[in-house]
Amino acid sequence: MSEILDEDLYRRTKALLEPGEIELVGAVVHTDLGGEEDLEMHELTVDIDEVIAEHAGKGETYIYAGNDTEEFASNQFQGLTLDDAFVWECQQLLREGTFDIVFYYEATVEQESLVADLESLQYVDGVTAVP
Template identity: 75%
Template sequence: MSDAVDDDLYQRTLALLEPGDIELVGAIVHTDLGGQEDLEMHELTVELNDVIAEHAGKGETYIYAGNDNTDFASNQFHGLTLDGDEFVWECQQLLRSGTFDLVFYYEAIADQDAIVAAIEETDHVDRVTPVP
């Protein structure tokens, strides 16, 4: 990564993917949405939920905000299946250098190349950094 801020975010995202119960990959979605565009950022998160769920083959999903769970941080969300509340993805919404970056991670069984390509075609996305 050429930018120190991006390199730091990439390294922190990579650390989140370290081996656990399931193998994960991720994507850092750099947007053109400023700090006052919360609604648009949430709408983008909903749109990316559909993209990731489609390419993960998990079926229909919903977004869980964790408002009733003290283990959740502000601006942290999960995509879960309607059938069984199975994990599909997790996301943190970060305001960095005046614009939002969305950090998603999801099971490595998902089609990473297709997810990145679809995200790159989405409105308000400047670029996507895949994370192995």
């Protein structure tokens, strides 16, 4: 697992995982993508969706952008199963010229193997697991 690169981002991400309906864990995916690389961010989000869905055993998923609701912020997305069950949610944050993507998902995922698979993706500079 990667060391914590941004203590504030780690703390705020961990706060999102406070107990709720589902026990959640998360990961901060650090990228080398700048603000002008929208297509690459989309490709990476799709790749991460596939990795998380596979590790979660959720089957086929789609990405919901939430552009039609005020409940979502800009650059916030959800991975949902075809019957609209939650798989993951993320927020894409531009930090010091590159994007960090904060994902959270059900705690049933084996974090170490998920992190290893995420770290192997193109555009990923590192992954910080958030228990």
